[in-house]
Amino acid sequence: MSNNEVQFKMLVGAGIPVRAFKKGETIFREGDIATELFVVEHGQVEISCGGRVLATIGDHGIFGEMVLIDKQPRSATATAATDVTIVPVTEKQFLFMVSETPHFALNVMRALASRLRAQNAAA
Numbered sequence: 001m002s003n004n005e006v007q008f009k010m011l012v013g014a015g016i017p018v019r020a021f022k023k024g025e026t027i028f029r030e031g032d033i034a035t036e037l038f039v040v041e042h043g044q045v046e047i048s049c050g051g052r053v054l055a056t057i058g059d060h061g062i063f064g065e066m067v068l069i070d071k072q073p074r075s076a077t078a079t080a081a082t083d084v085t086i087v088p089v090t091e092k093q094f095l096f097m098v099s100e101t102p103h104f105a106l107n108v109m110r111a112l113a114s115r116l117r118a119q120n121a122a123a
Helices: 008-013 066-070 091-100 102-122
Strands: 019-021 026-028 036-042 045-049 052-057 077-080 084-090
Touching: 036 066, 052 102, 084 091, 091 102
Parallel strands: none
Antiparallel strands: 019 084, 026 077, 036 084, 045 052, 045 077
């Protein structure tokens, strides 16, 4: 499991409904108000801002996590780079997973740190 992956089997076992998007569909837009992060079940999602692709998230990767930490509008746009299936994770589910599997919180922090380092390197 890479640093930005989560224990996906735990989410699937929780019976959380998945969402499917076709290649090219927008999952969310910069500025949207939101209350959940997402885990990629299968496929790829591009994260972009100002027309520039910042990251591509693949199987078991997470995106949209900042909203659960700072409760601010979306800072980027997420688009299905391929047909993709994602699992939404609400704040309540997030807090449960953090309390039950502290490694989940560490993976979220690693994903945030990795993206911050990539942004700093690109600047």
